[in-house]
Amino acid sequence: SQTIHQWPATLVQPVGSPLSLECTVEGTSNPNLYWYRQAAGRGLQLLFYSVGIGQISSEVPQNLSASRPQDRQFILSSKKLLLSDSGFYLCAWRVSSYEQYFGPGTRLTVT
Amino acid sequence: AQSVTQPDIHITVSEGASLELRCNYSYGATPYLFWYVQSPGQGLQLLLKYFSGDTLVQGIKGFEAEFKRSQSSFNLRKPSVHWSDAAEYFCELDSGGYNKLIFGAGTRLAVHP
Numbered sequence: 288s289q290t291i292h293q294w295p296a297t298l299v300q301p302v303g304s305p306l307s308l309e310c311t312v313e314g315t316s317n318p319n320l321y322w323y324r325q326a327a328g329r330g331l332q333l334l335f336y337s338v339g340i341g342q343i344s345s346e347v348p349q350n351l352s353a354s355r356p357q358d359r360q361f362i363l364s365s366k367k368l369l370l371s372d373s374g375f376y377l378c379a380w381r382v383s384s385y386e387q388y389f390g391p392g393t394r395l396t397v398t
Numbered sequence: 399a400q401s402v403t404q405p406d407i408h409i410t411v412s413e414g415a416s417l418e419l420r421c422n423y424s425y426g427a428t429p430y431l432f433w434y435v436q437s438p439g440q441g442l443q444l445l446l447k448y449f450s451g452d453t454l455v456q457g458i459k460g461f462e463a464e465f466k467r468s469q470s471s472f473n474l475r476k477p478s479v480h481w482s483d484a485a486e487y488f489c490e491l492d493s494g495g496y497n498k499l500i501f502g503a504g505t506r507l508a509v510h511p
Contacts (some may be wrong), residue, residue: 319496330402391440
């Protein structure tokens with residue numbers, strides 16, 4: 288069965304500090320992976336997607352970057368966090384029939 | 399341009415009452431449409447999906463949704479709400495491309511005992 292792990296679950300970081308959020312997928316190979324950010328009271332904003340190792344597409348200009356060093360690993364990073372980076376970050380695996388399976392999310396608070 | 403609108407930000411219903419959550423979309427062709435549910439602090443879970451064919455689709459947890467092309471709508475319904483249905487619900491439009499995934503802003507459902 289499909290399982291998506293995200294860690295950490297929660298994170299409190301000061302402005303200007305680096306960030307690394309990790310997402311791993313079990314039960315599949317060569318998944319299409321997505322990073323979303325969810326701000327309070329708003330829908331999901333697509334940040335990045337990846338169709339394979341080393342292949343990253345960015346959807347919005349921002350302070351964040353993504354990498355896919357392994358087939359089932361997707362990492363979201365920042366060199367210097369901004370207050371506006373606070374939010375709930377979700378990793379998702381989009382299957383061939385287009386539905387998505389989501390990880391449990393990471394709550395990031397930038398102080 | 400593609401868009402998804404969920405007109406109701408908050409809805410409160412009594413347990414046992416019927417429920418309808420609205421979703422309107424804008425897209426030039428027939429999209430793939432989904433409803434997801436999110437419990438507080440959790441990821442999203444797929445409730446149901448529409449691709450083509452029968453316009454009334456059944457999902458998990460007793461939910462159903464009806465696709466109405468003439469109204470550009472995909473409303474989610476449940477005949478009798480349970481307290482455990484309290485959550486946030488998201489409608490999504492997928493046009494099939496890798497990055498053409500659009501979520502509505504969500505509807506937060508509260509259930510009174």
